[in-house]
Amino acid sequence: MTSILGISAFYHDSAASLVVDGEIVAAAQEERFTRKKHDPGFPSLAVEYCLREARLSMGDLDYVVFYEKPLRKFERLLETYVGYAPSGFKSFAMAMPVWLREKIRQSSVIRQRLGDGLKAPLVFTDHHESHAASAFFPSPFQEAAILTLDGVGEWSTTAFGVGQGNRITLTRELQFPHSLGLLYSAFTYYCGFRVNSGEYKLMGLAPYGRPIYRDLITKHLIDLRDDGSFWMDMRYFNYCQGLTMTSPAFHELFGGAPRSPESAIEQRHMDLAASIQAVTEDVMLAMGREVHKQTGMRQLVLAGGVALNCVANGRLLREGPFDDIWIQPAAGDAGGALGAALFVWHQLLDKPRQASGQDTQKGSLLGPRFTTQQICDFLDGIGVSYIRATGEQDLLDRVSDILEHEQIVGWFQGRMEFGPRALGARSILGDPRSSRMQSTMNLKIKFRESFRPFAPCVLESEAHRWFGLEEGQTSPYMLIVAPVREEHYLPIDEELERTMASDPDLRKRVNIPRSVIPAVTHVDYSARVQTVDRARNPKLTALLTTFYRRTGCPVLVNTSFNVRGEPIVCTPEDAYRCLLATEMDALVLEDVIVLKRDLSDRVDAAERERHLAQFQLD
Numbered sequence: 001m002t003s004i005l006g007i008s009a010f011y012h013d014s015a016a017s018l019v020v021d022g023e024i025v026a027a028a029q030e031e032r033f034t035r036k037k038h039d040p041g042f043p044s045l046a047v048e049y050c051l052r053e054a055r056l057s058m059g060d061l062d063y064v065v066f067y068e069k070p071l072r073k074f075e076r077l078l079e080t081y082v083g084y085a086p087s088g089f090k091s092f093a094m095a096m097p098v099w100l101r102e103k104i105r106q107s108s109v110i111r112q113r114l115g116d117g118l119k120a121p122l123v124f125t126d127h128h129e130s131h132a133a134s135a136f137f138p139s140p141f142q143e144a145a146i147l148t149l150d151g152v153g154e155w156s157t158t159a160f161g162v163g164q165g166n167r168i169t170l171t172r173e174l175q176f177p178h179s180l181g182l183l184y185s186a187f188t189y190y191c192g193f194r195v196n197s198g199e200y201k202l203m204g205l206a207p208y209g210r211p212i213y214r215d216l217i218t219k220h221l222i223d224l225r226d227d228g229s230f231w232m233d234m235r236y237f238n239y240c241q242g243l244t245m246t247s248p249a250f251h252e253l254f255g256g257a258p259r260s261p262e263s264a265i266e267q268r269h270m271d272l273a274a275s276i277q278a279v280t281e282d283v284m285l286a287m288g289r290e291v292h293k294q295t296g297m298r299q300l301v302l303a304g305g306v307a308l309n310c311v312a313n314g315r316l317l318r319e320g321p322f323d324d325i326w327i328q329p330a331a332g333d334a335g336g337a338l339g340a341a342l343f344v345w346h347q348l349l350d351k352p353r354q355a356s357g358q359d360t361q362k363g364s365l366l367g368p369r370f371t372t373q374q375i376c377d378f379l380d381g382i383g384v385s386y387i388r389a390t391g392e393q394d395l396l397d398r399v400s401d402i403l404e405h406e407q408i409v410g411w412f413q414g415r416m417e418f419g420p421r422a423l424g425a426r427s428i429l430g431d432p433r434s435s436r437m438q439s440t441m442n443l444k445i446k447f448r449e450s451f452r453p454f455a456p457c458v459l460e461s462e463a464h465r466w467f468g469l470e471e472g473q474t475s476p477y478m479l480i481v482a483p484v485r486e487e488h489y490l491p492i493d494e495e496l497e498r499t500m501a502s503d504p505d506l507r508k509r510v511n512i513p514r515s516v517i518p519a520v521t522h523v524d525y526s527a528r529v530q531t532v533d534r535a536r537n538p539k540l541t542a543l544l545t546t547f548y549r550r551t552g553c554p555v556l557v558n559t560s561f562n563v564r565g566e567p568i569v570c571t572p573e574d575a576y577r578c579l580l581a582t583e584m585d586a587l588v589l590e591d592v593i594v595l596k597r598d599l600s601d602r603v604d605a606a607e608r609e610r611h612l613a614q615f616q617l618d
């Protein structure tokens, strides 16, 4: 038996994963355990969990692999700062001690953090090799083109190549600072959202705007060549030498200072969002064509933070040259921990790989699970009353009944998701047919005002009848955006549409019922679809089937189980706290239902404030 522990840490979204004899046994982000979103620290708790899941101890490990080579990254940082001296001195001085402490001595730091029990050798892979391995090795394809699109790893920000059998070969790369991820992040920052987490909001803002700055971007900021490679004019950016993303020249070009985070969103910001989204799609399509031309492959796999841009992914799938695309669900740096471990198994140890046509990511349900008994013990311990379903169908009928009454359900089932999306293991569910659901969920659960619709999960067998996916085309990891099918559109009052088009309150605009599933339909009729199948998620499939049978609608709203700024819940206790702090109506933990109305004596406004105050606005 060969056990390989993969680790990513010290930058963003630390994680650990465990691969035993080539099988992905466990993977989790550290933030879920420390309750600190995007926790960049050493993933001690995630490592502990992975070992526990496999019933191994530190001494049983055969290899530990870190997802990037620390010295190369240091060298990149050093050369960048030297290149931009002296104006870069300030942030260099600020970054330096961190690097000295944590990064240069990384291998001894890692050994020390794992403890004396560790006997295994420590291996380092390249950042992009880790991403590429995470995209190819778990994919359903025996061979595929590989494209990784990142913010910044080491020197290379974009890489492509091929995966065949048990090997990946990266043949070309673009180097820092020319980075599609950083270009997108620069606009994220400029439009007043948080870099490294607000990119999703910018993507959600784009449908409100017109891409009127597209030419300005391609004329000044980025020189895109036919082969998909590009060069960025660094006069407009500030991430090499400064602590912000954009420079005064950028602000002048787009007509003003960056938007401050809580201020009003103007039409200009929507147009900027639409423009950078359009450019990103142009670049990804051009790269897709080039990669296809160079490799001759019919399938493509993707990873890296930009691969979470599901609007661009949807276009690449529909308009690009590839027959099929698979995207690593933990596309960001967390997934590097998984890729690195698989890289050691297949590439370094030369272990065979036979693709079966199904991915080996196991629905990305790779985190901890809790039994009904553990859940009952927890609830009994704190004296909370609950209903225990008499069987699965009883549970599903009760939950469906709650949902049909426009009530909101916290759904906690099986193993926690690995990656940024909730896929029906730690999800909040609602009825997408309700025209109030978008604002109710945002205000009463997430405590935010959002201009974005929620994501739908849909029975895989019904997906093509509701969304613009071909029959058999799937999106199990919620990484593809597709339009709602026209037959589900509702007629729109033109008068209302006209007034709304200029209403500064985007929430009013998103809440015009455009389809029979308004809670998940964006202003341009797009939806971020998750297709649900029995093999990956039997329980959610059963719930959707029950809901479909009772209502004729095979779709539910699926949003992550957390309040804004909080990592997705991990344990029954996290879920219970979230129930108390929000106006969720019911919490379903395995076979157990806790109703909020039975807890009225426990809801304490001060306690709620304390809970919410722990999490930074994002």
Ligand SMILES: [Fe+2]
Residues within 6 Å of the ligand: 127, 131, 150, 151, 152, 153, 304, 305, 332, 333
């Ligand atoms: Fe990365």
